[in-house]
Amino acid sequence: MAENKSDLTFESVKIGDPLGPSEFHLSKDQVRAYARTTGMWVPRFTDDEAARKEGLPGMITPGNMSLAILSKLVTDWIGASGAQLTRMGTTYRQPVLPDHAITLQGFVTDKNESNHTAEMDIWLENEDGERLVIGTATVHFPR
Amino acid sequence: MSTTLDLHSHSEASEDSRAPLEAYLNWLKLRSTERPVDGIVLTEHRQFNQNADYRALEDKFGMLVLKASEVETDYGHVLVFGVTEEMTRRFDFANVRLPAQEVIDEIARMGGAAIPCHPGRPNVGLCEHYTKKPPLENVIAVEVLNGGSRKGEDERSEALVQQYGYRAIGGSDSHLVSLIGLCATRFDAEIRTTEDLVRELRGGAYEPVDFRPRRKPVPQAIAVEVK
Numbered sequence A: 001m002a003e004n005k006s007d008l009t010f011e012s013v014k015i016g017d018p019l020g021p022s023e024f025h026l027s028k029d030q031v032r033a034y035a036r037t038t039g040m041w042v043p044r045f046t047d048d049e050a051a052r053k054e055g056l057p058g059m060i061t062p063g064n065m066s067l068a069i070l071s072k073l074v075t076d077w078i079g080a081s082g083a084q085l086t087r088m089g090t091t092y093r094q095p096v097l098p099d100h101a102i103t104l105q106g107f108v109t110d111k112n113e114s115n116h117t118a119e120m121d122i123w124l125e126n127e128d129g130e131r132l133v134i135g136t137a138t139v140h141f142p143r
Numbered sequence B: 001m002s003t004t005l006d007l008h009s010h011s012e013a014s015e016d017s018r019a020p021l022e023a024y025l026n027w028l029k030l031r032s033t034e035r036p037v038d039g040i041v042l043t044e045h046r047q048f049n050q051n052a053d054y055r056a057l058e059d060k061f062g063m064l065v066l067k068a069s070e071v072e073t074d075y076g077h078v079l080v081f082g083v084t085e086e087m088t089r090r091f092d093f094a095n096v097r098l099p100a101q102e103v104i105d106e107i108a109r110m111g112g113a114a115i116p117c118h119p120g121r122p123n124v125g126l127c128e129h130y131t132k133k134p135p136l137e138n139v140i141a142v143e144v145l146n147g148g149s150r151k152g153e154d155e156r157s158e159a160l161v162q163q164y165g166y167r168a169i170g171g172s173d174s175h176l177v178s179l180i181g182l183c184a185t186r187f188d189a190e191i192r193t194t195e196d197l198v199r200e201l202r203g204g205a206y207e208p209v210d211f212r213p214r215r216k217p218v219p220q221a222i223a224v225e226v227k
Helices: A028-037 A048-053 A063-078 B021-030 B055-061 B085-090 B100-109 B126-130 B153-164 B194-203
Strands: A018-026 A084-092 A100-112 A117-125 A131-140 B003-009 B039-045 B064-073 B076-081 B113-116 B141-146 B167-171 B183-187 B206-210
Touching (some): A018 A063, A028 A063, A063 A084, A063 A131, A084 A117, A100 B021, B003 B141, B021 B055, B055 B064, B064 B100, B064 B194, B076 B100, B076 B126, B100 B113, B141 B153, B153 B167
Parallel strands (some): B113 B141, B141 B167
Antiparallel strands (some): A018 A100, B003 B183, B064 B076, B183 B206
8 A cells, every 4th residue: 555645656556455534524514615605505505494394304415515525535545646536426325414424435446557547436424334425436647 | 165145236237336347356355354255146237137157257266256136126126036038038127116026926936036135225125115015925035234224224124034034135235346245145055056046045044144344433523613
């Protein structure tokens, strides 16, 4: 496993290397700030009561914000290595509720010598270990 | 000699998975201490590829790869083991409202085994349907351990088993490479073929096994509000 982000190279990356885990608290105000900034100021992302009227358990995190949070897991892993996140695909299994602890995690699952890329699984889970958003990403390393 | 198989997995042939079979097998080889399985069963959604041949990968990794299918019925999702051409002619596997009782009875008559999966899951599991409709007959087993279960789902499945006397299997329901083999089924007998698997599911001795890591408690988070 590459010990230092600046040391991360295609050759140093091994199948099984972890990304994270990274834990943090996602606050309602952070979600509101994202909704305001991205022009998504709709009740389900900003107000518990209004979200409940839509049948949701409370205000939820926009899918794009979950995607952005997960992309940071990958870009933090890439660091200053010069590698690039070239693809991400995600599946939303359950709403991500703010005001909870979130854990981001992933693993390198494959390497492609000809493309100089690494494939990785990534996911976002809650305090109960439920994987709310799962996905895969591809990172390209410079030759 | 016993055999441990992950009975529920999805490769990139399923529309919601990007996991190549070779990467699954490589991952299991890497994690053989934590997830000691002898092979996997590919249960692609609503389809069955009669012609797929995985013998080269089986030889490369020394693992068993068998084929089955996960179909959708009016009682939720069902794993079909021992799929034959007769079965795919009898049922349109792409139909998301297959009649569950017919699937269970007809698959058994044609030599296979149909086993409801993740029964504790809302909407697509047996438990919720049993609150609205009569229980199915001739169910031989249900999937009690599912690697994708949310909080409480496996417990609901276990309660179902206790109530109806079903037998229990386990599978990862993996859609990602790194989640393969988290749950599996340990058979007393040696299994080398699909015929062996169906025979054991119908009359052999087996139990679900859980290889999910015990979760460390997450420290109490401190909310920092953005002003």
